[in-house]
Amino acid sequence: MPRVTPILRRAHKAIEELDLLKVLQSEINHELSSHRFQTGESGSPEDFVLEWDSPKSQDVVLRKKCASGEEVAISALLGRDTFQGDGSFPREALVKICVKKPGLNSLLQFDCVASRKGGNESEFDIQNANYMHSPSSLDSSFYKGPPFSSLDPDLQHELKQYLATRGIGEDFINFLLLYLHRKEQGQYVNWLQKLKDIIGENSERHLHGAGF
Numbered sequence: 001m002p003r004v005t006p007i008l009r010r011a012h013k014a015i016e017e018l019d020l021l022k023v024l025q026s027e028i029n030h031e032l033s034s035h036r037f038q039t040g041e042s043g044s045p046e047d048f049v050l051e052w053d054s055p056k057s058q059d060v061v062l063r064k065k066c067a068s069g070e071e072v073a074i075s076a077l078l079g080r081d082t083f084q085g086d087g088s089f090p091r092e093a094l095v096k097i098c099v100k101k102p103g104l105n106s107l108l109q110f111d112c113v114a115s116r117k118g119g120n121e122s123e124f125d126i127q128n129a130n131y132m133h134s135p136s137s138l139d140s141s142f143y144k145g146p147p148f149s150s151l152d153p154d155l156q157h158e159l160k161q162y163l164a165t166r167g168i169g170e171d172f173i174n175f176l177l178l179y180l181h182r183k184e185q186g187q188y189v190n191w192l193q194k195l196k197d198i199i200g201e202n203s204e205r206h207l208h209g210a211g212f
Contacts, residue, residue, distance in 0.1 A: 060075070100135075111130070
């Protein structure tokens with residue numbers, strides 16, 4: 001009889017883990033069957049080429065070279081929940097845009113936030129517009145520019161137009177939001193599957209140890 005209690009404990013633990021496995025599988029099925037990010041308004045990459053998109057990383061990098069020789073590079077990842085709009089894209093996107101003129105080391109760097117406003121409309125706000133002496137001039141002592149919100153409203157508008165003429169308008173923002181949300185959903189499902197696999201292995205060992 002001394003083995004009865006350990007066997008019952010293993011059996012009880014295995015049953016608890018089976019319940020957890022059922023919940024995990026239910027969540028996986030829900031995510032795979034949901035159509036949250038299958039919107040018809042997918043936007044357009046606007047000639048940007050996807051340069052970096054690792055399944056292990058949250059961010060993506062896109063780049064394009066204009067006919068003038070100007071280069072535009074964009075890095076983006078999802079940020080916090082917005083709790084606004086229609087909920088089709090629940091999280092905002094943190095977007096960093098770099099514009100480099102041919103033959104110059106200096107560049108313009110824009111820190112931006114994109115989110116779904118409602119319907120098929122997206123909101124795109126510039127947080128900072130920085131002048132960088134070179135791509136490596138990350139020293140915080142460099143003067144990069146004033147807070148964007150302190151600029152004259154006309155200047156703010158024209159800087160947004162400056163980006164729009166380089167393909168960073170509403171169509172591109174819709175594309176980026178959809179792409180990032182689909183990417184995050186795929187990573188979430190993969191994470192759930194890994195949990196299920198690990199717990200499933202432990203559960204089998206507990207059942208075997210309990211004599212089942």
